[in-house]
Amino acid sequence: MGEVHRLTLGDVLGEHRRSRPLGIACVDGDVRLTYPDLDERVNRLANALAADGVGAGDRVLWLGQNSFRVLELLLAAARLGAICCPANWRQSADELAFVLGDLTPRVVVWADSEEVRKAREMTGGDGGAAPDARWVRSGDEYESYVEAAPAGEPAAEVAVDAPVLALYTAAFDGRPNAALLSHAALIAHSMSLLHIRQMENGFTFLNCGPLFHVGTMMFCLATLQLGGTNVFTPAFEAEEVCRLIEAEKCTQAFLFGPMIDGLVQANQSANHDLSSLRFVSHSPEWDAMITVDDSPWCAAKMGGYGQTEVGGMLTFLGLGLGGAGHAGRPSPLTHVRILDADDAEMPAGEVGEICARGQSVFSGYWARPELSAAKSAGGWHHTGDLGRREADGTITFIGPRLRMIKSAAENVYPAEVERALKTHPAIADAAVIGVPDERFGQTVKAIVRLADDADVGADEIVEHVRSQIASYKRPRHVEFAESIPKKGHLPDYDVLDERYGGGAYPGT
Amino acid sequence: MGEVHRLTLGDVLGEHRRSRPLGIACVDGDVRLTYPDLDERVNRLANALAADGVGAGDRVLWLGQNSFRVLELLLAAARLGAICCPANWRQSADELAFVLGDLTPRVVVWADSEEVRKAREMTGGDGGAAPDARWVRSGDEYESYVEAAPAGEPAAEVAVDAPVLALYTAAFDGRPNAALLSHAALIAHSMSLLHIRQMENGFTFLNCGPLFHVGTMMFCLATLQLGGTNVFTPAFEAEEVCRLIEAEKCTQAFLFGPMIDGLVQANQSANHDLSSLRFVSHSPEWDAMITVDDSPWCAAKMGGYGQTEVGGMLTFLGLGLGGAGHAGRPSPLTHVRILDADDAEMPAGEVGEICARGQSVFSGYWARPELSAAKSAGGWHHTGDLGRREADGTITFIGPRLRMIKSAAENVYPAEVERALKTHPAIADAAVIGVPDERFGQTVKAIVRLADDADVGADEIVEHVRSQIASYKRPRHVEFAESIPKKGHLPDYDVLDERYGGGAYPGT
Structure with a gap:
């Protein structure tokens, strides 16, 4: 893309400064900023950050509750080609210290809290995980920091595919990862929302959900x-x-x-x-x-399917109203394939991983080169979630692809079998594991909690599943249990494996 | 942009094949194609074109009235990284021959007409301007051409910023130029229309205007x-x-x-x-x-400002309802600057050239490297049109920047002065030229046609202009005329210069 095609978040703000000189950009308590006000403050903040060494690819961190300063910090980073992360302020000191050491921000803007102070002590100074960060406290110190800097727009050249926003998300390996979203991805996602939500001139959004979460941030940016x-x-x-x-x-x-x-x-x-x-x-x-x-x-009751790694929403139920799939259809700036474990496309009606391409897809995780490469293997973003194309082309979200059972040559995803089990009226809860099998490698075992007073045998349960999904996915074994052990809202598969003889999973 | 961010017109079609297996893509007489039908036909056509040597950057030409085959040809070119041009079939044989020699298409799909036959004769054979084109006649021959080719999707790698559509437009130097629009530009423009027009699932567009014009093509693509x-x-x-x-x-x-x-x-x-x-x-x-x-x-009565070189619309009145500028505000995927002849930004209220950046801007003209470079000088697309930011940030379109008068160090655009003159109730028509002036280089002369029975003197006219625009732009001389000579809908400035003593223009 040549310069003539450039559109960064800084450019969007620059246009509004000209197009909406009287338009109110931000309201926060007593603060009311017009677009020219915001543009000038963003330039001052960017110049202050630059004086503290923030340049292309550097990180700035927000540690605090919602504030108009989150948007200012993001836009100032945008004007420098830098990356802004609004961190989850609800985290413990240990968790905040992990973020500080992981992102190594040059500047931290913080609101006072005991946990933040502790995290700062844990990571600062010689030998700390983030020794060089400049800490600016939100409030008077921040205001002085902004006001003391010059008001001219920084001269940095910013690429549209440079990451500008980092949001911590799913912990695949027990620690969170920061998904990086570029100017182009965020702008594309905003266009999808402007379209689907039919946002009109004068739209006013109340940021009352947390800005460290994509659900609020995506509407703030749109x-x-x-x-x-x-x-x-x-x-x-x-x-x-x-x-x-x-x-x-x-x-x-x-x-x-x-x-x-x-x-x-x-x-x-x-x-x-x-x-x-x-x-x-x-x-x-x-x-x-x-x-x-x-x-x-x-x-569509705000339905659809999304995740931080696609900038928010990947599919919208509003594009598939009346369809069989409850996740609807992809946004107009993305396309979706349902792929098997070898990245071959699954036919309609078959479950596979929801994979995506398009303008709003993220640019990988900060400092996780291997995980990032795995997520975009073959040029498709692998969401880590299972889904299915219905016969009418709409998409059903099944559940997270946490683990896979391999029975003979066939892949069986527990989430899909569990979904089928739970459609039986007598079944209150269910989980599925793979057990070692001499002939097939693994076979499917269902652990089932029946509804109160329900009475149903294993054969009927197996037959019920067989009537819903491919026969090879049906349980060969059914065990009844008083309760299903959980880890968060999902079955605790480690406990289930130990208790019910699971094992021989592919890759183990 | 990595592969994971890719979205080409071919990808858009590929998603619809999966998302809308029963959706009707095209209706044309007895022809009704679902998205899977269209996808398969496009693949066959692309494979047929590839067998005739069409590859990345090659041109295919449509010579005929509207047809679903225009869309097929465009999408087949898209799948190959090639460029499709639907030419103006109303042109004379000479004009069509110019297009053939200019574009040198590898394949021409044509509907029979005397003019097309003549143009083919004029350019074909040894020594002709387009000797190697393969001609495929729309109808049975075209259907056989499509059906004989394999149905698999071509393996070509297509870049999102590769040009895919060529539309002939404004003749700056007396001959038309083909504006090249990329996948990314067309998709961006479509998103703007989806947003502004609030196009919803089930939208059905009747292509009853000519597809060689961006006004119809932009809605076809959205x-x-x-x-x-x-x-x-x-x-x-x-x-x-x-x-x-x-x-x-x-x-x-x-x-x-x-x-x-x-x-x-x-x-x-x-x-x-x-x-x-x-x-x-x-x-x-x-x-x-x-x-x-x-x-x-x-x-907004479908208002706004646009041109082929920005994919259709650059600004939308719907984004500036109630504002002073009748062209509204830029689409969310573009940004606009009003620049003077040295590419410095004009303050609000001052007239300059409307210049733009953003995702929907074109990629230059086919085979016009110098003109293309001039149009994007300094990284801004120069529309060749004059406009003004109003105090409320909305934009007013003034008129084409055909020529400029330089009085002392000041730039004066005839269109702006003419617009001011015509707001006087006694003035039926007016044109403005520059006349040589020893002191200022040039001064402004107005040629005015009064309304029937109107009676007004030169002083009052000058005063009227001075009350509307900057004083240095006011005419120093006023001549009254029975009529203003025209070239199309614009004043014929060459005739006016000769008749009323114009000259000493900058650059001459």
């Missing part, structure tokens, strides 16, 4: 892309969220089920006018408070 | 991007367009004022149900026939 208004609140607090929706006439907020119930509760006596909010239907009380949105995003 | 249905008709015919809107439940068609009046006339007795059409309000009769659309595209 709102920026459009030149709308981002309203920030440190964290979700129902009464304050109601107040802000009314005061700023917010069009959307980061909300899901329990948060919505909290708002309905807080606004019982209708003391706040929430009608500016265009959102998904939830309950009669909620629907009466807001404007129910009929865009393809909200019509 | 419909493809979404996985919607493109309906083709050879050319605009009011009765047939009414029939097709009803029969295919078209959501949109390429229509403007006189065409809409024709449809209202043709559908006087309401024999066709046009209610599927979501379109801009036009007249009470029209509004009663269709569904008036309130998307930002139609709410």
Whole structure:
């Protein structure tokens, strides 16, 4: 791409400075910044960061709750070709220290907390994991840091495929990894949201979910892309969220089920006018408070499939309304293949790994060259999740591909068999492991917890599974259990293997 | 961009083959193609073209009216990294021969006409301008050509920034130039339209304007991007367009004022149900026939500013509703600067050349290296048109920057002064030239045609202009004329210079 095709996050802001001189970019407590205000502050901050040695590829870290300064720090990094990471401030000192040592940021902007102080002590100084970081405390110190720097736009040349945002995500090997997203990927993802959510001029987004999570960040960035208004609140607090929706006439907020119930509760006596909010239907009380949105995003109950590594959403149910697959269809800037373990495409109806290509796919993990190469093997991003193309072309998300059973030459994913088992009305919960088998290498064993008062035999269970998925995937053994051991919301397969004789997995 | 970020037009089609196995891609007379049908035909056509030597960067030419085969040819070229040009079939044999010699296509798909036969004779054979082209006649010969080739997807590696579409456009030097648009540019432009037009699942576009023009082609491609249905008709015919809107439940068609009046006339007795059409309000009769659309595209009467070289639209009035500038604001994937002749940015309120960057900008003209370099000097695409940022950030399109007057150190664009002159109620028409001036190099002279019965003196005219634009741009001389000589819809400046003493232009 030549310079004439360039569009970075810094360029997006630069256009809004010109196109929306009176437009409000950020609202946060007493702070109200127009786009020219934000542009000038971002330039000052970028110049301050540059004076502290931040250049192309360097990291700056945000340690704190939501703030308009997260967006400033991201855009200042964007103007320098650097990378901004808003870290999960809920983490322990040990976890924060891991992030500091992993990212080795040149500048850390931090809000005071005991855990942050501890993490700083653990990593600073000679021999520490991040000895050279410059720490700038959010508040007066940050404001002085910004104001003291010159207001001119930095002269850095920034490539559209340079990473600009790092978000820590799934721990494949027990420690989190920072997914790197480029200017091009974030802008592409924003365009998909502008399209699906039908975001219009004047869009105002309330950042009441955590900005270290892609679910909030993706709407913050789409709102920026459009030149709308981002309203920030440190964290979700129902009464304050109601107040802000009314005061700023917010069009959307980061909300899901329990948060919505909290708002309905807080606004019982209708003391706040929430009608500016265009959102998904939830309950009669909620629907009466807001404007129910009929865009393809909200019509589909905000469904789809996504992950941090694709910038947010990969598929949208709104593009597959009425289809068989509950994850819908890919965003217009991505394409999807369902691949087997050898990266061959699976026919419709068969389960494989959801793999993707497209503009919004990430650029690998920070400092994880081997894992990054494995994720993009063969030129396809491997999501690590299982899915299926339905006959109508829509996509069903099955579950994480944590492990695979190999029975004869066939791959069997526990998540798929578990899904089939749980459709039986007598089965309350189920997990599937592979047990060693002389003839087939492994066979499938189901551990089943029956519903109260249910009575069903192993044969019927096997027959039920066989009626739903390929015969070779059916359990050869069924054991009944009082409970399924869990690790988070998933079965604890290590315990299950030990207890029920699992083993001989491929690759072991 | 790595392979994992790749999205070409061929990839878009490949995704739809999987995502929309039953979706109708094309309708044209008796032809109805699902996405898998289209994908297979495109692969066969690509393999046939490859067998005729078409590879990366080679050109294929369409000479005929609208047809689903235009889209097939474009997508087959896309799968090979080649370039497709749908030429203006209304041109004379001489003009068609120019295109043949300019593009030197390897394959020409043609519909029979006397002009095309003549052009073929003029350029074919030894010593001709395009001696080696393989000619395939649309119809049975084309069908055999497609069917005889294998159905597998060609293995070509295609870069997202490779040109794939060539559209002939503005004749700067008296002959047309083919603007080259890449996969990335066309996909970016489609995303802007999906967003602004709020195109939803099931969108059906009637291609009743000419596909050699970006106005129709841009919606054809956006419909493809979404996985919607493109309906083709050879050319605009009011009765047939009414029939097709009803029969295919078209959501949109390429229509403007006189065409809409024709449809209202043709559908006087309401024999066709046009209610599927979501379109801009036009007249009470029209509004009663269709569904008036309130998307930002139609709410703004489809306004904005564009040209072939930016893939269609650069700015959308829908992004600047209520603003002072009638061209609105840039699409979210572009950014705009108003630059002077030295490429310095003009402040708000001052006229300069509209220059742009972004994903949808073209890749230069075919075989015009010097002109292409001039158009993207300094890393900005120079549109050749004049515009102004208003105080509210919106953009006003002034007119083509055909020539410039240099008075002292100041640049004066005739179009801007003419626009100011014509706002005076007594002035029916006006043109502005530069006349040699010993002190200033040049000064501004206005040639004015007064409205019937109007009576106004030169002083009042000069004062009127001074009240609207910068004082140095006001005419120093005013001449009254019975008529203004024209070249097309613009003043004939050569005649005016000769008749009224123009000269000493910068660069001459």
